[in-house]
Amino acid sequence: xxxxxxxxxxxxxxxxxxxxxxxxxxxxxxxxxxxxxxxxxxxxxxxxxxxxxxxxxxxxxxxxxxxxxxxxxxxxxxxxxxxxxxxxxxxxxxxxxxxxxxxxxxxxxxxxxxxxxxxxxxxxxxxxxxxxxxxxxxxxxxxxxxxxxxxxxxxxxxxxxxxxxxxxxxxxxxxxxxxxxxxxxxxxxxxxxxxxxxxxxxxxxxxxxxxxxxxxxxxxxxxxxxxxxxxxxxxxxxxxxxxxxxxxxxxxxxxxxxxxxxxxxxxxxxxxxxxxxxxxxxxxxxx
Numbered sequence: 001x002x003x004x005x006x007x008x009x010x011x012x013x014x015x016x017x018x019x020x021x022x023x024x025x026x027x028x029x030x031x032x033x034x035x036x037x038x039x040x041x042x043x044x045x046x047x048x049x050x051x052x053x054x055x056x057x058x059x060x061x062x063x064x065x066x067x068x069x070x071x072x073x074x075x076x077x078x079x080x081x082x083x084x085x086x087x088x089x090x091x092x093x094x095x096x097x098x099x100x101x102x103x104x105x106x107x108x109x110x111x112x113x114x115x116x117x118x119x120x121x122x123x124x125x126x127x128x129x130x131x132x133x134x135x136x137x138x139x140x141x142x143x144x145x146x147x148x149x150x151x152x153x154x155x156x157x158x159x160x161x162x163x164x165x166x167x168x169x170x171x172x173x174x175x176x177x178x179x180x181x182x183x184x185x186x187x188x189x190x191x192x193x194x195x196x197x198x199x200x201x202x203x204x205x206x207x208x209x210x211x212x213x214x215x216x217x218x219x220x221x222x223x224x225x226x227x228x229x230x231x232x233x234x235x236x237x238x239x240x241x242x243x244x245x246x247x248x249x250x251x252x253x254x255x256x257x258x259x260x261x262x263x264x265x266x267x268x269x270x271x272x273x274x275x276x277x278x279x280x281x282x283x284x285x286x287x
Contacts, residue, residue, distance in 0.1 A: 055205055136211070152172065
């Protein structure tokens, strides 16, 4: 039903994103936060079909696809060591790393070792905490459990927030299966429309494709809910230009190999095909 409503309203799914951006730019509530002024909207949702290997990478500006996918593989590895990203020429976490490349028990730690006592990014946490990814994989491969309504992964751990370089923004995902088709719903407490949200759409759509591939399912859809959707004041001018651009057709994703463990996939296994976009838009990143 949701997919039908979206398709009726927009002639291209990217226009959901552009519509939210334009609404916030023109009518958003101006608020001074911890890192500057933003224009915000409370509550925003988007729907993206993943059928036929579709991967919703925004096209009205160029998205750093390889950077995003490298971060996703890093999350799946359980690492919280920024140096591993830096060696791959990925610097999106540098501002939060400050004097140390140890980012604390952020996403990867919670995904793979939820609430395991955190020492540092070099410690081996094998068999410690709760491996939420493994739990979901095990359920999806079990004919009696793959339809469960409990396929939930949380990155929000109040017990360890103070140890994190940055509290998680994308905090809760839930997977659902119908007729061997996999859907992912994401709840994000805070969404930076200019920089973060295009990354999040790509990252969690790619994750859904990867999990579906690994569990012999078909990727169906990504449903995205943002609690506080906002735009920084110095991003407004650039984003108002972006919303006037016409989107191109979305790219496709092909996952090349099939391994025994989902943790064996690398960036080389994720092949993005026919990504066409408008020029990059340079926006200042906030801590």
